[in-house]
Amino acid sequence: MDFEKFLDVLRALAREDVDYVLVGAVALSLHGIVRATEDVDLFIRAESENVERLKRALRAVWNDPDIAQITAGDLAGEYPTIRYGPPGEGFVIDLLARLGSAFTIDDLEVQTVVVEGVPVRLATPATLYRMKKDTIRPIDRADVAALREKFGIEED
Numbered sequence: 001m002d003f004e005k006f007l008d009v010l011r012a013l014a015r016e017d018v019d020y021v022l023v024g025a026v027a028l029s030l031h032g033i034v035r036a037t038e039d040v041d042l043f044i045r046a047e048s049e050n051v052e053r054l055k056r057a058l059r060a061v062w063n064d065p066d067i068a069q070i071t072a073g074d075l076a077g078e079y080p081t082i083r084y085g086p087p088g089e090g091f092v093i094d095l096l097a098r099l100g101s102a103f104t105i106d107d108l109e110v111q112t113v114v115v116e117g118v119p120v121r122l123a124t125p126a127t128l129y130r131m132k133k134d135t136i137r138p139i140d141r142a143d144v145a146a147l148r149e150k151f152g153i154e155e156d
Helices: 003-015 024-030 048-061 065-069 125-132 138-151
Strands: 020-023 039-044 081-084 092-096 110-115 118-123
Touching (some): 003 048
Antiparallel strands (some): 020 039
């Protein structure tokens, strides 16, 4: 993943005051648990005004007419995930409004860290643990073990 492009996205999200939380492998990396990934996972508040700010932020980074297809209605719908593949990039951005009935953006504990001068809203280690602990993917199980070891998180 192009780290500079990722920072451009974060800068644009901050400029547009998008209500988001970074989760997934990139959030793990910012907590010091590095593993390979080809996507950026963002929880997004699925309200029209926030999604419009998100689209402005993405347009500031990419001149892509497909950004217009991102809607709050889709994020608030039955399948609350949109996968956006920026043109010419080696990564995708997964926009999530909820994970089943287990997590919405309001269920996430958030901390702000500054990465190269850019404020980043990311899920806390405890939140990432809760999000991953009951999944069956082997990579998630490895993430859970790493979170427990690094942050002393007790098994439930």
